[in-house]
Structures are given as C-alpha cells and as structure tokens.
Amino acid sequence: MLPYNQDHHFGKVAENATMPPTLDEAIERSQDFLLSLQYPEGYWWAELEANVTLTAQTIMLYKILGIDHKYPIHKMKTYILRTQRAHGGWEIFYGDGGCLSTTIGAYMALRILGVPKTDPVLQKALKLIHSKGGVTKSRMFTKICLALLGCYDWKGIPSLPPWLVLLPSWFPFSLYDTASWVRGCVVPLTIIFDKKPVYKLNPLLCLDELYSEGKGKARVHLSFIPGDWTSNFFVGLDHVFKYMENLGVVPFRQWGIKEAERWTLERHEDSGDFHGIYPPMFYSIVSYSLLGYEITDPVVHRALESMRGFTVEREDECVVQSCISPMWDTAFVIRSLAESGLQPDHPALQKAGEWLLQKQATQHGNWFYKKRTGRAGGWAFQFFNRWYPDVDDSAAVSMALNAIKLQDDDVKKGAIKRCAEWISVMQCKDGGWAAYDCDNDREWLNCTPFGDLKAMIDPNTVDVTARVLEMVGRVKEAGDASAILPPRAIARGLAYLRREQETEGCWYGRWGVNYIYGTSGALMALALVAPSTHKEEIERGARWLVEVQNKRGTKGANGYSHTNGAREGGVAMNGNCKNMGAPEDGGWGETCFSYNDITLKGRNEVSTVSQTAWALQGLLAAGDALGKYEVESIEHGVQYLLSTQRKDGSWCEKHFTGGGFPRFFYIRYHLYAGHFPLSALARYRDRVRAGKMAK
Template identity: 50%
Template sequence: MQTQDRTNVSSVEAAIAASQNYLLSIQYPDGYWWVELESNVTMMAEVVLLHKVWGTDKTRPLHKAETYLRREQRSHGGWELFYGDGGNLSTSVEAYMALKLLGVPETDRAMKNARDFILERGGISKTRIFTKFHLALIGCYSWRGIPSIPPWIMLLPESFPFTIYEMSSWARSSTVPLLIVFDRKPVFITDPAITLDELYAEGAGNVKFELPRSSDWTDLFVILDDAFKLAENLNLVPFRQEGLKAAEKWVLERQEETGDWGGIIPAMLNSLLGLRCLDYDVADPIVERGLQALDRFAIETEDTYRMQPCVSPVWDTALVMRSLVDSGMTPNHPALVRGGEWLLDKQILDYGDWAVKNKQGKPGAWAFEFVNRFYPDVDDSAVVVMALNGVQLPNEKLKQAAIARTVAWIATMQCQGGGWAAFDLNNNADWLNLLPYADLKAMIDPNTADVTARVLEMLGSGNLSIDNHSLSRALDYLKNEQEPEGCWFGRWGVNYIYGTSGVLAALSLVAPQSHGNNIDRGAAWLVSCQNPDGGWGETCFSYDNPALKGQGNSTASQTAWAIIGLIAAGEGTGKFEKDAIDRGINYLLATQQSDGTWDEAYFTGTGFPGHFYLKYHLYQQHFPLTALGRYQAIFSK
C-alpha cells in the first residue's frame, strides 16, 4: 500500500469516528434522532396570521418572529424560497404581511426594501393562489379572485370519477378544511388591522380580482369556477350544509390525540381556520390541542421564533441508524438498540386514508413524524425496514414480525405504473394540477423513481421478497424512467443526483445482470457532472430547467449521494469509477469540520418541485457518514 493510500485510510477512519461521535452526542434519551427541518418564511408568516385571527398572538413570543423575519430578508429586499434563489415574490409578500401584522410600519427600511422588490415583480396580483387566500382572510385581497370549491365534493361516492381521495394526502388534508373557509369567505379583523394597498403594482383601485386564464382548453375550469360563484351568490349550491358537515366531521376525525392534523403545517393551519369559521371557541379542547401542536413545530431561541413545516424524527432516526451501521458500528451497540426499539414502538397499526383505495393492505407502516396515524408513507417505511434489518435487538422475533408486516403492506401499495408513490395508491389524476386552485402543481402523488428505488433497495439489502411479477413491473418502470443522459428524476430530493443515486443503489442489489447497461449509464452520468473540487451539487432550479441537471455548487449531502450511487454501481457491475469516488471522498474529508460535522447552506430536500423546498439539517451529517463507511468497507480492506 502506498503512503498516500495509507494516509487516506487513516483520514477516512478519523472522519468516520468524528462523525459517529457527533451523531451519538445528539441522540435523544428515548432513542431517536431529530433536528430542524427548514423551509421558508411563509410557515412563520402564516402562523403569525393564524394567531392574529384567533387572538392568541399575545400568548406566543411573536416579537421574536419579527427578529427571525428580519434576519431572513436578503440584500435585494426579498425573501427566498430556497437558499440563493434570488428572492421569491409570494414568499416576500407573506413575510411583508407578517411584519405589518406584527406592527412594523411601512416606513421601516426593511419594509421599503421589500416593497421595492415586490413591486418590481408585479406585486400581489402576480402571487400564488395561497398567498392571495391568506391576504383575503384579513381583507387585503378580494375573495372574488380566489377559486371556489363546492363543499358537496365531500359527498361524492367512491364510484364517482373524482373524490377527495384522488388528491394527494397533503392536498387532501389541507383542502378539506378549506371547503369550510372558502364557503364562509371570512374577513377577520386583526390587531393591528392592516391594508396592503401599497403592494399592488397596478394600484389598489385597478386590481382585477379574477382567476388567470391560459387561452387554452384549461380556461374551461375558470368558466366552471364562474358557475360555482354564481351558484354561491344565488344561494343555489346543492347539498351545501351536508357537505360542510361532512367536512367538519372529516377534520375532527383526523385530529391526532396530540392535536396534529396530517403532520404538516398547512393541514394544521387550515383545520384551525376551518374551526374558526365554524365559531369554535379558542378554549375548546380541539382548538387548544391544535394550537399546542403548532407550538411543538416551533423553534424558539434566545432572540428568534421560527416555524418548521413538519418534523422528521422517524426519517432522521432511521437514516442515522443506517449511517452508523454502514460506518462500522456493531449492530447491537446500545445507541442502535435504543433507536431500533423506539422505531418499533412507532409502527402504525391503524388503517389510514391509504385504505380507501387499497382494499387489500393491512396496517404496518411508519410515518415521517412522531404521530401521524392516517398518513404513513412508503419511503419512510422502507428506510425503517432497512435500519431495523441492520441492527440486533433484544426481541428479534418482534422486529422480524414488524418487518414482515411492513413488507406486506408495501407490496399492496404498488401502483398501476409499476412503481410506488409516497402515501397513496394510484393517485395520478394529473388533470387536478390544471385547476386554478392548484398553481403549486402538487395535487397528486404518482409513483416516482426515487420511492420505487427505495422499495427495491429494501428488498435487496434485507433478502426480502415480493412476487416476481411485481418485481418485474418495478424494474420495467425504473428502466422506462431513465433519462436520455442516463440519470433519474428525484421527486423528494434535489434532484437528478438524488434520484440516480437511489436507483443505482437499488438496481445493483436486485438486477445487476439484467440492468447492467442502465447502471453503467447512470454511473457515467454522475461522473460527468462531478465538480472540479471533487464534490457534487445540484441547484433546485433544475426542477424548472432540466438543462441544469446535476449542476450546482458542491454540497456534502449531494456529494455523498453521488459517492453512494457510484459505489453501488461498482458493486453491481464490478466496474468502479475509482478516481471519481476518491475525489468525492477527498472533498468530504476536506470539508468536514473539527467537531465531525459538515455544513451546507443549500436546500437539498424537496417538498413540491418548483414550489417548495426543504433543508434537512441532518442530511449533511448522516449521508456523508454513509458514504465514508461504504467507501471504507470496499476500498480499505
């Protein structure tokens, strides 16, 4: 072994030890790992609005929210959807609204800069529907410009071509309570009462409160919306009261004991708004639990108060456990045992919304959050199975029974296209994304390459099985989803680097011979987009512009994904891209900090492609550890 190789081995060992020590130091006593899940300032802005609507703003440290919002404003005057995006109009309007609700005057320098940024980009009239909706709640936009959603959709039978279960789980849990809000069209008086007339580029007196038209067949939806509005004005909405009662019942039934709805801020906010429109009292235990659940999503520091869009303890715990095992920790290490037992206790044994379209499956999955009985997901469940398979627990029989139950559930969730979606079965009515209400283009949950790859990786890594026909359909799906360049789209991580890494990890385990060409093409694409510094990076803008596939400043998490994918490809075909892998490892070694951590400013998680992004603060820690551990296992023998 050359001196350089020995030095590299020693450096990898030291980096692994430092990373492991850091991760062990932040484990919670109950056994789980959990850190911040960051999005953008609209989460905080909308929570400020909600507390103003309920009159609960004086009981929360919202003065610290002002400090947070000011710190997040960029030099151009706006606020970002994701780090480095140059500012986003809708995000900036909501941040400006929140600051004004918090008493910041228009004359404040931050407000002047924000106003200039907003007006240069077209003002309120150019914002997304959900921004306009929040403004309408306080009289700063007219309900005439908000789509109508008739409450009778709650009553449509399963045999009908459309029901609420054709919407994605996140759209469904957010939309059902809005049936109540959109029906009532409230205008709440806040303290202080505000206007936002200064944010209309065309002048407040010249605003056309109407839905945008596209001059194509989709304008039929706008015409239909006009008909809904006419029926509302004439009080001719059929089954209106029955639909509203069904929506209220649905919302109440889906509140967790902890007060959460859907495990996400939009569903929680909208449910509380729906209850407010139904004249629930702030002291009602349902409302009180809901507000307390919101509080648990908040992060308060000495001088700031900010809101997470969701919390991710199950996801964080399973991925950290995998990284510790991959990096050489013994399977029965006490920290892994605590983590494994905590995960077992979180398995969901209740039927959720998934059972509406999946009549065969039996419960046995995991959700993303601490509590979310109605919305377990395939991606989390597959990762938890892999984490549990990698550790040795005192009650192995219980562990194996839990795994078997999960694999059986996942098998029943395979979609018609051959792949797997996140939360639902055959949730692919793409026309829903054309509705005026759906300008975030996130109304459905179709099967995707990254979730499908996770399922196949779970099967291959744990010697688990589904029937051959199902496996063949999944492999065909992944083959057909490969892009001409050789990469795969990443729905839940940014972006093609994430998708390609996941698919290579899967194919190398379950189909290295039959899909060797697909593996080679994927690996070659990863090598082609390696940065000069040895790392990999990809901008969130690649969702809007596919020409940016694999392009962006290097990050620790995306570099780790690329290394993981390349190592997997080499294990599958026997052809390792050793030079590219070594350069990637050296990037991770060079950027690791003295406490064993990595830092990255960029967002590498995806909520809604093109519209909502996430920064998982643990991605930059456990994925590099996984990459280093797998590298050590292969090349340091």
C-alpha cells in the same frame, strides 16, 4: 427539547481541522457526533428548515385569533428580519433571487406587527414585489391569507363547494383522487371558502401597496388562459359555482360543512396533530373558529399546542417548521452508524430500534379509502401520524431495522414483513411507488385554479420506487426471504426504473434535489436487485455521475475531459440564475433551479456535502460496472468529504437539498450533512478493505 440545528448548535464552535482527518478518524468522529445527538427516548430529530412563509402565517393566525400575546411573536419578527436578503426579498432556497409569494408573506407579517410601510426593510421588499408583478401574480395560498385579512377579494379565490367532501371514494372523482396533503387542506378550506371571513385587525390593516398596477386596476377574478383548454374548462366551472353561490343555490351545503367538520375532527391525533404538516394544521384551526369553537375548547387547544411542536424557539428568535421528521432522521442515522462499524446490538441502536417498532402504523389510513385491500404496516414521517404512513419512510425504517439486532429479533422481522406486505399493496399500476397513495395520478387536477403549485397529485416516483427495491435487496442480503416482495412486483418496479432513465443516463429526483438524488437511489436499487440484467443502465448512470462531478481537468467516464460548468454565459431563469461555473473541489452539487431548467441537471456553482454523499453512494453501488475514471471520481469525492469535515465530526451545509414541491417549496434537512456522508465514507472503506477499488 429542541431539534438539532447545525448552524445554531455548532456553527460557531466547530472549525475545520488544519489537516483533513484520515478515513478512519473521520468515520469515528462522525459516529461520536451522531451518537451525541440521540434523544433519551432513542430517536434522532433535526430541524426542517423551509422558508419564512410558515412563520409569517403563524403570526397572522395568532393575531386573528387574538392570542398573539401568549406567544413569542417578537422572536418571530427577529427571524423574519434576519432572513431578508440583500435584494430585498425572501427566498425559498439559498440564492433563488427572491420569491414573490414568500416575500409578500414576510411583508404581510411585518405589517401586522406594526412595521410601517415607509420602513427601509419594507421599501426594499416592496420594490422586489412590484418587479415580479405584485400580489395578483402570487400563488393561491398567499392570496387566501390576504383574503382572510380583507386585503384581497374573495372573488379571486377559486370555489370549493362543500358538497365536494360528500363524493364517495368510488365516485368518478373524489377527494381521494387528490394528494394526501391536498386533502388535508381542501376539507377545512371548504368551510373557510363557504364562510369567506374577513378578520379585522386592530389597527386596521391595509396592504393596497402590494398591487403593482394599483388596487383599483387589479384584475382579481380568475381569468381564462388563451389556448389552455383544460384550465379554461375549470375556470368556466368556477364561474358557474360562483354564480350559484350568488344565487344562494349550493346543493347539500350544510351537509357538506358537517361532513367536513366530522372528517377533520376524526383525523386529529390525540396529540392535536392533523395530517402532520403545517398547512392543514393552519386551515383546520381557522375552520374551527368559524364553526364556533372557542379557543379554550379541547380540540382547538390541542391543535394549538401541537403547533408548538412545529415551532423552534431559541433565545433570540423563533421559527415555524413545515413538518417534523424524527422517523426519517432516525432511520438514516441508524443505517449510517450500523454501516460504519457500530455493532448491530449496540445499546444506542437497540434503543432506537425499539422506538421505531413502537411507531409502526397498524390501523388503516387514508390510503385505504381507495385501495380497500391489505392491512396496515407502514411508518410515517412524524412523531404522530396514524392516518398517513408513507412508502418512503416505511422502506427506510425497514432497512434500518434490518441493519441492527434487537433483543427479540423475531418481533423485528415480523414488523418488516408486515411493512413489506403493505408496500406490495401500495404498488401503482405502472410498476412504481408513490409516497402516500396508490395510482394518485390524475394530472388534470394540476390544471384547476387551486393547483398552481402543480402538486395536486401524488404519482409514483423514481426515488420512492428505488427505495423500495433497495429495501428488497438489503433484506434479501440479510437472508430474510419472508419480507421480500413478490417476484412480479419486483419485475414491474425494475421495468419502471428502466423506462424512467433519461437519455444522459440519469434519473429524476422528486423528494431530493434532484437528478443526483434520483440517480443515486436508482443505482443503489439496481445494483442490489438486478446487477446483471440491468448492467447497461447501471453503467450509464455511473458515467453521468462522473460527468457532472465538480472536478475540472479530469477525464470523464468516456475518456474526454469535462469542466462541469453551466451553459456558456449562464442561463436565464426568471432573471435569478447566475453563471454556474463549477468549483474544483471534487464534490457534487445540484441547484434547485434544475427543476426549472433541465440544462442544469447535476449542476451548481458550489458542491454540497449531502449531494456529494449521494453521488458516492451511487458510484460505490455500481460495483463491477466501475471503470478507471469512476474510481478516480470516487477518490476525489471522498477527499472532498474528508477535507470539509469539522473537528466535532459534523459537516456544514447551507444549501437546500430536500424536496417538498419542486419549483415551489424546498427543505434543508439539518441531519443530511451528518448521516449521508458517514454512510458514503463507510461504504467506501468497505470497498477498499475488500480490495475492490483498484483499477
């Protein structure tokens, strides 16, 4: 079965009601809608929309392996052509003005599929590519793909000596000092970079036109950066590595390649999944082909079949996702349904809860290579991922299970307790929590030539830390003290959130866009765990949310009117960002550009359903800290959700509000516009019924 896609499944049939529903009607409609999406096995699963890069790379992979005839390549072509924007490029989020690397990837795929460079589609794309500096200004992962096709020189790709894989976890530096997603790419890439293959397609592909300065004049080698001593150190080191390669002096080369092969094979799931995200899957399959594995080999066959799970094929087009999110989707849908009045022992919730219990990770994953203590007990993001449970999903699943009643509740409580013990072990030294690892914070790694996404590490973040503390509060609220973290761990987490609050009162959001996400999470955590000791922080956060609401002519929390527009005349962000005058609809919205420009905190030219729901959840959590203007703000936000709900109980959301790699990769979760507004409306109704909304 295909994952839920709000556009494809419902966009043409679900219209807005002529009159907004009442609060109870909206909640009931939303419940019915979400229940209709549950899979027979018990889970919920929606599409993760990213950008065309992954589909383009899949076309390339199938072509270089010679298996493109077995897959719906023509539908992938249709998808790529459909998603080109009027400016000629392809985007990483709605309205970004065109991303250089993404556009090059789409251009490459279309050329592979036989579209001539004289085609108007490619001419428009090429114009944008040249305006942004051409291929030499693109990101490293784009250059790697081009190097595999012989369209970029391997000397412009940083070296990854195979012996890097041999460094033990206790060494001053090892692979385990990089983020988990980096590890999954780097290990198979050591094989690819050692072999430096060039796959000759038939007909032969030439992409010289991508060089805006001309292929002959292009500087493809790694260059020193004036004044950046850290980056220059690694560029110099790369020159040394390349010199050694040219001399044929690479220590422990064969041993390193064998270890890379062993490491990768060991981490392939029985299902064929590797790491659970697309780039490691792509590079592992390429590395196997270089090691002599046939397409028919069971390892390669399972990996390719697993990649089908990333692929969403419909009647007219085909798209490849970056990841699969059933655990995450299921946890939040359960919570929204339980919070909105479904009985805790409702059959749908029980079935979902039993499915989640079966998915708990009980073996040590990659996190253990550095930590060397504690037992496993977390949950992952995907269907299959024994090696990489993450703290955020684990806390979310624990809260979902805590909200429902299963036939054997003791087993459920045992699973939550084991998860809490694992999360306690994963706390970082400065008090926060990261996604997949502990104390994975060597910032200098982002200065390496390979780190141009600035995502080489997995440091602790406000949103993950807040999720953990919210879990503590929810479980405590339910009276299960056995699963609460040690008092010192809680105190350290609270101290971390206090330190991270910014001057305006907001918090940065890493895995959701952006300050609205981080602020909402922090408020929900603080209000549950430390409402008295952190009252000032809660009040400041609530005031900030009111100030950035898209409602002109109302007074902010400080009593002064505000309009929530961007700076007069707009802002310049690589020439893409237009003047962001806010709508007058009572919602909230924040552009992905807020990661590039902090003056855009909480700002966008449109409101979105998920960000409005986050803001409402944060304000509603503030509770007794709310004043008159915060209450008015909540009322406006609720009206926005009611007025935008569609007749079938769903909401439409075109904008990307999920984080991947800030500034470089964003995600549109197709269920965010389903469960988050339901939770927000349900929590609002609870406060109204309790008589806590009047001021």
